[in-house]
Amino acid sequence: MPATATLTTLLSRRSVSPKRLTHPGPTRAELDSIFDVGLRAPDHCGLLPWRVIEFDERCRGALADLFEAEKLRRDPLASQEDRDRAREHATRSPVVLAFVVRPVRHPLVPVYEQWLSAGAALGNMLMAAHASGYGAIILSGERCQDGLLRTALGLTEGDTLAGFISIGTVSKAPSPAAPKSRDSVRSVWSQPAATVDRAVSAKPLV
Numbered sequence: 001m002p003a004t005a006t007l008t009t010l011l012s013r014r015s016v017s018p019k020r021l022t023h024p025g026p027t028r029a030e031l032d033s034i035f036d037v038g039l040r041a042p043d044h045c046g047l048l049p050w051r052v053i054e055f056d057e058r059c060r061g062a063l064a065d066l067f068e069a070e071k072l073r074r075d076p077l078a079s080q081e082d083r084d085r086a087r088e089h090a091t092r093s094p095v096v097l098a099f100v101v102r103p104v105r106h107p108l109v110p111v112y113e114q115w116l117s118a119g120a121a122l123g124n125m126l127m128a129a130h131a132s133g134y135g136a137i138i139l140s141g142e143r144c145q146d147g148l149l150r151t152a153l154g155l156t157e158g159d160t161l162a163g164f165i166s167i168g169t170v171s172k173a174p175s176p177a178a179p180k181s182r183d184s185v186r187s188v189w190s191q192p193a194a195t196v197d198r199a200v201s202a203k204p205l206v
Helices: 003-011 030-038 057-074 078-092 111-130 147-151 193-201
Strands: 051-055 095-101 134-137 160-170
Touching: 003 111, 030 051, 030 095, 051 111, 057 078, 057 147, 078 111, 134 147, 134 193
Parallel strands: none
Antiparallel strands: 051 095, 095 160, 134 160
C-alpha cells in the first residue's frame, strides 16, 4: 500500500460503539493478523506484558450472565433496560476480547514501560481491525474492577483487566472524529542560554 494510502487509513480510524457493530466479524485468519500486528508493538526485552482472552460464540451467553450479575452488584436497582444493555455488551459484537495487562518484575524494564508497551499493542490491534475494514472499540469502566468477574475470567492479583474489545462490521458510520490540534501535544525544546555558555566554556582548547 502506498505511503499516502496508508496514512489516509491511519488518519481515518476512530472508535465505533458496539451498537454500530454487526456481522460479519473478522475471519480466523483476519483475527490472527490483528493479533500479529499487536505483537509488533515496541516491547523491551520481549516481555509481552499483555494478554488477550477470546470469547467463543458458544460462551457469549455465560459472559452476558457475568456482565448482568456485575451490573446488579454495582446497582441492585438497575432497570431491566440497563441489565439488557449490560448483556448486549457481551453478545452484540461478532468478536469480543478481554485485554489484560500483566507486567512482570524485570531489572531493565520498569513497570511503566511495560504499560506503554501494552498500550501500543492495544492501539496496534485497534488500528489493524480498522485497516481490515472493521470497526472496533475498547470499553473499560467499573466492570473491569469487579473481583468476581475477574476471578471468573481467570485473572490473578497481578493482572489488570484494561477493558473489552469489540470488533465487527460497521452498520452505521459514526460522525467523524473531532479534529485535535498538534500544538496541544507538541512543543519544541530550546537549550537554555546558561547551558550553552557552559558547553562553550568547557570546549577543549586545540
